Amino acid sequence: MMAPFLKYGVFGSETSLVVAFLLGIGFGFALERAGFGSARKLVSQFYLDDLAVFKVMFTAIVTAMLGVTYLSWIGFLNLSLVYLVPTNLLPQIVGGLVLGAGFVIGGYCPGTALAATATGRVDALTYGAGLYVGTLLFAEAYPLVKGLHTATPMGQTTIPQYFNLPYGLVVFAVVLMALGGFAGAGWVEKKMATQRTIEPTAS
Amino acid sequence: MRELVLTRHNDLIDPLVRVWGWEIPVYLFLGGWVAGMMILVGYFLLRGRNREDTCVCSVLPGTSFVLLSLGMGALFLDLEHKLYVWRLYTTFEVTSPMSWGAWILLLVYPALAAAFALRPPGILRDLFPAVDRLSRRLDTPVGVRGIAAANLVLGIALGIYTGILLSALGARPFWNSAILGPLFLVSGLSSAAAFGHMVARHQEERELLARSDNVFLAIELFVVALFLVGLLSSSQAHVAAARLVLGGPFTAPFWVLVVGAGIVIPLMIQLLAVTHRIAHTPVGPLLVMAGGLALRFVIVAVGQVSHWAKV
Numbered sequence: 001m002m003a004p005f006l007k008y009g010v011f012g013s014e015t016s017l018v019v020a021f022l023l024g025i026g027f028g029f030a031l032e033r034a035g036f037g038s039a040r041k042l043v044s045q046f047y048l049d050d051l052a053v054f055k056v057m058f059t060a061i062v063t064a065m066l067g068v069t070y071l072s073w074i075g076f077l078n079l080s081l082v083y084l085v086p087t088n089l090l091p092q093i094v095g096g097l098v099l100g101a102g103f104v105i106g107g108y109c110p111g112t113a114l115a116a117t118a119t120g121r122v123d124a125l126t127y128g129a130g131l132y133v134g135t136l137l138f139a140e141a142y143p144l145v146k147g148l149h150t151a152t153p154m155g156q157t158t159i160p161q162y163f164n165l166p167y168g169l170v171v172f173a174v175v176l177m178a179l180g181g182f183a184g185a186g187w188v189e190k191k192m193a194t195q196r197t198i199e200p201t202a203s
Numbered sequence: 204m205r206e207l208v209l210t211r212h213n214d215l216i217d218p219l220v221r222v223w224g225w226e227i228p229v230y231l232f233l234g235g236w237v238a239g240m241m242i243l244v245g246y247f248l249l250r251g252r253n254r255e256d257t258c259v260c261s262v263l264p265g266t267s268f269v270l271l272s273l274g275m276g277a278l279f280l281d282l283e284h285k286l287y288v289w290r291l292y293t294t295f296e297v298t299s300p301m302s303w304g305a306w307i308l309l310l311v312y313p314a315l316a317a318a319f320a321l322r323p324p325g326i327l328r329d330l331f332p333a334v335d336r337l338s339r340r341l342d343t344p345v346g347v348r349g350i351a352a353a354n355l356v357l358g359i360a361l362g363i364y365t366g367i368l369l370s371a372l373g374a375r376p377f378w379n380s381a382i383l384g385p386l387f388l389v390s391g392l393s394s395a396a397a398f399g400h401m402v403a404r405h406q407e408e409r410e411l412l413a414r415s416d417n418v419f420l421a422i423e424l425f426v427v428a429l430f431l432v433g434l435l436s437s438s439q440a441h442v443a444a445a446r447l448v449l450g451g452p453f454t455a456p457f458w459v460l461v462v463g464a465g466i467v468i469p470l471m472i473q474l475l476a477v478t479h480r481i482a483h484t485p486v487g488p489l490l491v492m493a494g495g496l497a498l499r500f501v502i503v504a505v506g507q508v509s510h511w512a513k514v
Binding site: 011012 | 464485
């Protein structure tokens with residue numbers, strides 16, 4: 001076993017911050033170059049006009065998941081040492097809904113807002129500033145929201161552990177889900193495009 | 204010798220220097236930035252661009268004046284015996300970088316004032332007729348060339364001096380490199396070009412400054428590499444000093460704030476801007492300037508930690 005590199009001491013915590021920076025910048029650069037620095041492009045997924053964001057993000061999830069799985073199978077990555085964010089189901093559902101609402105209203109998610117800020121988009125800069133103000137408000141109001149934040153603790157739980165399923169089966173199911181999602185997204189996009197061409201003719 | 208070693212013991216300098224806070228890095232940054240702006244002013248004046256209303260060279264001298272004064276203010280705050288500052292001007296020590304710096308700074312002000320007087324704001328001309336008369340007197344081919352040469356020479360001297368000030372301190376291996384002078388000079392030039400890029404009103408000038416800044420950033424990257432190679436191929440103490448930013452406690456600030464966010468990312472952003480793939484925005488220039496400030500903070504902090512003992 002060699003990975004996770006930090007856990008096996010291949011590099012120290014200082015270098016890990018540099019690696020995190022490089023990965024973050026690479027991710028941001030890819031997002032921006034793929035057109036995800038545009039709020040118009042990002043929001044069109046909610047109007048079902050352009051589901052590129054959904055497809056790209058799901059592809060990223062599946063790629064990372066398969067990569068981690070294969071690296072674990074060949075004995076390169078020790079999965080038990082990979083850090084998992086503890087699951088708190090209720091606050092994470094509420095947080096997801098708040099993030100989604102913010103995404104529709106503001107046109108960005110936190111990552112794409114930062115990527116778009118790099119190209120000088122003022123709306124993204126405003127969104128990014130709001131992100132920090134929100135973080136500050138959350139920290140200041142923490143005693144009020146602590147109950148919700150710590151509700152329904154489940155510890156470091158994975159889907160295979162929770163449902164007592166083989167790890168490989170869950171991976172296979174997620175891949176099938178992604179393939180189904182891609183086909184469904186393609187169908188929805190075609191349907192919306194057809195509607196858009198019919199509507200002006202009808203009016 | 205034995206007595207020297209024993210009496211030298213001081214908790215402010217052994218084994219680490221704990222004497223320089225924010226004042227010195229801020230001064231070094233502002234000094235380097237002003238040095239870069241003086242070089243740009245000299246270049247623009249030699250090209251005769253001071254005749255154009257929109258030339259950035261009419262903005263840089265006044266800005267430099269204010270920034271240098273702020274830097275000098277920070278330097279003054281750092282002085283232990285503030286009332287004795289005038290003594291620097293009672294002598295000139297050829298072998299002392301501090302003495303050179305004190306006199307260079309004294310000469311920089313009139314050079315900046317002359318560049319400012321070439322194109323003073325209209326309101327100053329109206330309020331003070333003497334300014335208008337001075338401007339007309341200076342605005343001759345010989346006068347402009349003289350002011351350009353003074354700004355170029357003093358700008359280079361000021362930029363290099365900010366680095367020499369640290370590299371002359373052989374007691375701190377991280378600073379003990381001849382590359383620090385050119386590094387601070389090119390970093391000052393990139394900050395100046397970035398600022399000019401940000402405030403330039405003329406599209407052609409903005410493009411020119413963005414392209415120049417990209418060249419300066421590329422050179423800075425190369426000089427940073429040379430600086431590290433120089434340390435790594437020197438004595439054991441220098442190697443240990445380099446390791447402070449190569450896996451040591453200053454790795455993240457150096458590589459993330461100075462190299463990553465201060466050089467590489469703005470270089471990428473400005474390359475996309477000059478190839479018209481994205482718009483010119485203040486993001487790249489602001490990152491360059493923040494990177495220049497971070498460079499001074501990191502270099503000063505790492506140098507104070509690096510030492511010759513117990514290597």
